[in-house]
Amino acid sequence: MLLVVTYSRRARETLRNACRSHEETVVRRFGRAALLRETEYGAFLACRLRERHAGNVQIERTEPFNEFADAPDTVREAASAYENRESPSTPYDRFAAGTDHPTSDAMREREL
Amino acid sequence: MSSDGADVGETVVSGVPSFTLRLPNGRVEDGPVVDLRGDASEIPTGSQLRRAVRVGCPTRPTSPTVYSVRPGRAHAHVASLGPDTAIRSRAALAAVAVDIGIETPHDDDLVDALRSLRALSPAPIDDAELRAARRRAAVAGAETDRLRERVATVRGRVTALREAAADDVAADDAATAPSPDEALTEAEAALSDLTRQLSEVATERVAAAQRLRLLERRTRSARDQRNARIRLEDRVENCRRRVRAAHIDAVSDAFRDARAELDRWIVGDVVPEADTSELLDALAVARLAPIRAPLLVVGDVADALGGPDAAFDRLGAPLILR
Numbered sequence: 001m002l003l004v005v006t007y008s009r010r011a012r013e014t015l016r017n018a019c020r021s022h023e024e025t026v027v028r029r030f031g032r033a034a035l036l037r038e039t040e041y042g043a044f045l046a047c048r049l050r051e052r053h054a055g056n057v058q059i060e061r062t063e064p065f066n067e068f069a070d071a072p073d074t075v076r077e078a079a080s081a082y083e084n085r086e087s088p089s090t091p092y093d094r095f096a097a098g099t100d101h102p103t104s105d106a107m108r109e110r111e112l
Numbered sequence: 113m114s115s116d117g118a119d120v121g122e123t124v125v126s127g128v129p130s131f132t133l134r135l136p137n138g139r140v141e142d143g144p145v146v147d148l149r150g151d152a153s154e155i156p157t158g159s160q161l162r163r164a165v166r167v168g169c170p171t172r173p174t175s176p177t178v179y180s181v182r183p184g185r186a187h188a189h190v191a192s193l194g195p196d197t198a199i200r201s202r203a204a205l206a207a208v209a210v211d212i213g214i215e216t217p218h219d220d221d222l223v224d225a226l227r228s229l230r231a232l233s234p235a236p237i238d239d240a241e242l243r244a245a246r247r248r249a250a251v252a253g254a255e256t257d258r259l260r261e262r263v264a265t266v267r268g269r270v271t272a273l274r275e276a277a278a279d280d281v282a283a284d285d286a287a288t289a290p291s292p293d294e295a296l297t298e299a300e301a302a303l304s305d306l307t308r309q310l311s312e313v314a315t316e317r318v319a320a321a322q323r324l325r326l327l328e329r330r331t332r333s334a335r336d337q338r339n340a341r342i343r344l345e346d347r348v349e350n351c352r353r354r355v356r357a358a359h360i361d362a363v364s365d366a367f368r369d370a371r372a373e374l375d376r377w378i379v380g381d382v383v384p385e386a387d388t389s390e391l392l393d394a395l396a397v398a399r400l401a402p403i404r405a406p407l408l409v410v411g412d413v414a415d416a417l418g419g420p421d422a423a424f425d426r427l428g429a430p431l432i433l434r
Contacts, residue, residue: 007338009345032342055237058335 001027002036002046003060011053018045035062070112074102129404131180131430133164136173143180144430145420149411158408161432162191165405178406180430184211186401190394194410195382199394202360205367208401209359216358222351229344234337242331245324252317259310266303273299363400371396374417377426382416395427403429410434 006012012032019026019034025042027035036042038061049057067076078101082092093104131143137154148155156164156176164171164178166188171177183191189204190197273296374395375386383389391413398407409423409431417423424431 007335007342009342012342054239055242055331055334056338058331 001038001062002042003033003058003062004036004046004049005033005058005060006049006053006056007032007058008053008056011049011056014049014052015057018049074100075107078102129181129430131178131406133406133432134177134179136176143406143432145424145433146406146431147420147433149433155434158192158434161408161434165191165408165432180406181404183405184402186211186397187403187405187407190398190401190403190407192408193391193394193398193413195391195412197391197394199390199397201367201390201393201397204394204397205363205400206356206359208367208397209363211402212363214359214362216355216362218351218354218358222348222355225344225348225351229341229348232337232341232344234341235334237331237334238327242324242327245320245327249317249320249324252313252320255313256310256317259306259313263303263306263310266299266306270296270299270303366400367396370399374399374426377418377422378416379418380412380416382412398427398429401429403427406430406432408432408434 004015006015015032015034019029022041022045025037025039025045027037029035036045046057046059050059065071078096081099081101082095085095095101096103129144133141133143133146135141135154135156139154141148160175161178164176165180165183168182169177169179185207186204189199189207277293277296371392375383375392378392383392386392395413395417407427407429409427411433414420414423414431414433417426420431420433423433
């Protein structure tokens with residue numbers, strides 16, 4: 001999908017209007033951002049916004065995140081184990097200490 | 113209020129300034145009440161008079177000129193009072209409150225937000241540069257893909273030719289073949305040339321991607337500041353709305369009273385439906401506001417208020433009757 005984020009009031013207003021009149025192309029709307037369907041028309045709307053508001057419009061191409069394909073097993077398993085921990089107040093790093101789960105710093109340093 | 117006051121052109125209601133009106137034909141009238149009725153041929157139109165009040169002087173010799181205090185904010189909402197006067201009451205009341213100088217609990221917030229907004233100037237985003245970097249990265253990417261395909265094709269041909277040459281050597285039948293060595297040499301040269309090109313554009317692709325990433329990182333921090341600016345702008349807007357609501361609130365009782373008083377005073381049929389009359393709204397705003405520049409009043413409206421002097425008294429504003 002195309003994620004369009006706006007950084008000025010006028011760009012936000014244009015995005016709002018575009019979303020209102022092209023509902024079929026809008027997947028989700030947030031305050032000053034919107035997810036557009038990945039069709040040529042979605043790209044057309046995104047290009048128009050960028051053309052009009054230049055640097056005040058950010059456009060990213062997003063993909064669904066598949067934790068089985070896009071994240072290492074260790075990360076997925078750490079998340080799963082931590083969410084199922086017995087004591088809800090344990091911070092992650094204390095939880096991970098002494099186990100095979102990666103530390104939060106280690107995960108911060110590694111790109112996906 | 114006596115008519116003498118109007119005739120000598122002095123300020124007769126405390127705080128209501130006088131004014132001077134100069135007509136294109138040279139006639140000069142002094143306020144606070146000027147009655148232009150009964151001189152139809154030389155009288156400027158309503159819009160000419162409105163403009164004269166709004167812009168002051170100098171004006172063209174063919175236009176009337178009004179010498180007066182500069183109109184306040186509320187003035188614009190009630191500049192012209194006639195049977196078909198329309199008014200946006202809330203906006204007018206907010207203007208009245210500003211003219212009166214009413215303070216609200218949100219004023220400091222607004223000043224503060226405006227100051228912060230002025231102090232914040234987000235770093236510029238060089239969009240042309242970003243755009244050029246995106247294009248360069250895209251071109252380098254497409255060129256790399258194209259060359260990679262070409263290299264694969266030519267490499268396939270080289271492999272095939274090498275195999276064929278090996279077979280030929282094995283068959284010991286070199287004499288009949290149309291110089292396979294030559295074709296192989298040519299293909300190998302093409303392959304090495306393409307490989308060199310590919311390595312060049314691949315380098316360019318990496319450079320272009322790095323440049324784009326760098327620019328995008330820079331843009332991100334500029335956008336953080338823009339984020340902050342939008343939030344401040346929204347805060348200013350909210351403060352303004354709150355100030356406005358408080359302003360309207362502060363004068364709405366007085367407005368209702370003024371409207372009721374005027375409704376009692378008005379005679380005749382200029383206000384057929386008192387409950388919904390926008391003229392009555394406008395008259396009440398005029399009465400409430402510290403009006404300092406003259407208002408244009410249609411004669412019938414002034415008469416309904418009891419004549420020019422009574423109208424002046426009841427509206428507390430300098431008037432031009434027409």
